[in-house]
Amino acid sequence: MTLAELQALERASVIPSYARLPVEFVRGAGTRLWDDEGNEYLDFLSGISVTNLGHCHPRVVEAVRDQTGRLMHASNLFYTEPAMRLAARLVDLSLGGKAYLCNSGAEANEAAIKLARKAKPAGDVVVVHGAFHGRTYGALSATPQESKQAPFAPLLPGFRVVAPEPEALAGAVDERTAAVLLEPIQGESGVNVLSDDCLRAARSACDAHGAALIFDEIQCGMGRTGTLWAYEQSAVRPDAITAAKALGGGLPIGALITGERLADVLSPGDHGSTFAGGPVIAAAALAALALTSDERLLEDVRERGLRLAAGLQRLPHVLRTRGRGLMLACELDISAPEVVRQALLEQRLVVNATGPTAVRLLPPLIVSAAEIDDALARLGTVLQAGAMERPRQAAGGPSG
Numbered sequence: 001m002t003l004a005e006l007q008a009l010e011r012a013s014v015i016p017s018y019a020r021l022p023v024e025f026v027r028g029a030g031t032r033l034w035d036d037e038g039n040e041y042l043d044f045l046s047g048i049s050v051t052n053l054g055h056c057h058p059r060v061v062e063a064v065r066d067q068t069g070r071l072m073h074a075s076n077l078f079y080t081e082p083a084m085r086l087a088a089r090l091v092d093l094s095l096g097g098k099a100y101l102c103n104s105g106a107e108a109n110e111a112a113i114k115l116a117r118k119a120k121p122a123g124d125v126v127v128v129h130g131a132f133h134g135r136t137y138g139a140l141s142a143t144p145q146e147s148k149q150a151p152f153a154p155l156l157p158g159f160r161v162v163a164p165e166p167e168a169l170a171g172a173v174d175e176r177t178a179a180v181l182l183e184p185i186q187g188e189s190g191v192n193v194l195s196d197d198c199l200r201a202a203r204s205a206c207d208a209h210g211a212a213l214i215f216d217e218i219q220c221g222m223g224r225t226g227t228l229w230a231y232e233q234s235a236v237r238p239d240a241i242t243a244a245k246a247l248g249g250g251l252p253i254g255a256l257i258t259g260e261r262l263a264d265v266l267s268p269g270d271h272g273s274t275f276a277g278g279p280v281i282a283a284a285a286l287a288a289l290a291l292t293s294d295e296r297l298l299e300d301v302r303e304r305g306l307r308l309a310a311g312l313q314r315l316p317h318v319l320r321t322r323g324r325g326l327m328l329a330c331e332l333d334i335s336a337p338e339v340v341r342q343a344l345l346e347q348r349l350v351v352n353a354t355g356p357t358a359v360r361l362l363p364p365l366i367v368s369a370a371e372i373d374d375a376l377a378r379l380g381t382v383l384q385a386g387a388m389e390r391p392r393q394a395a396g397g398p399s400g
Ligand SMILES: *Cc1c(COP(=O)(O)O)cnc(C)c1O
Pocket: 104, 105, 106, 107, 109, 132, 133, 134, 135, 183, 187, 188, 216, 217, 218, 219, 220, 244, 245
């Protein structure tokens, strides 16, 4: 089908909850995507940090093919090997407690909120401005963005919002606090790195009041910042993390992983989902996790990240670059959505805007130095032309 035909179907039949750019992708391999006319694109977005190993990584494809031909679903009424092995691997590679598998990032945060509330009945959850934790009601209640929350009120009670600053976090936590839920690096609001002071303040406040410190590593985890989990580069160890996005190597999965203290809070019947930890998705995640936890890959991420950040900083119209590893954004003095559109349509470079002036780059972790330079050249061409209008004042906050 042509793009025009797809757009007609969308207009007629798809609930209009997404604003799509006018490109139809039909194939992907490694760092490349192809549209319906055979044009090749350099992907510096990775489907929003999902295809971190590149598109259709052969080891992930093989794991999926193999498991699909063997058993696709049995339900959590029974044992299947991939789910048990995946949980064990996730725990070994992080906090040493236990894991709960689910189907998405929002679901992982729902599980985290439920677990924290069960551990401290009726307790509050403290979140920070700029956070994004997902679109389901619990996760949305933890996502303090007016444009995303307002149409869907009333939200879940018991959420407190503070500035992502040490004093504010320390002041917000008391004996009624069940959890502090944070992204160590905020993704959807434009790649904002929370300071070590901030994370340390949250850690000590949680320790002082018996609250759970939960890091949402859905976007910044899975190798994105140059270590398997972002918390490894910070001064603190959380009590639990949530993961999703890149965890399935391109397929949908989420996980809540705890340290020992929270490992046995939930009991049979407390929580669950029909598809959670299904054999195909768990086999895909085992393959993705094995590839992503390779120290040579993670070292490459750190090195390529520095190269990309330095290159971005030299481009015209770039005011500031922020982020860590291959999770980067640059702040422009011109319209980011317009730059993103021109990069896609004229330079065949896939990136994304997280607001009126921020361009976010989330290249696959397997990206080469030459591809970084290529992307910088393509983006540079768009910015050089730079005659596009100044950004309009943000109407509805960051998109995501
Ligand atoms: C994407 C994202 C989510 C939501 O994940 P879904 O799979 O879209 O539900 C939650 N938290 C963060 C930090 C994210 O980037």
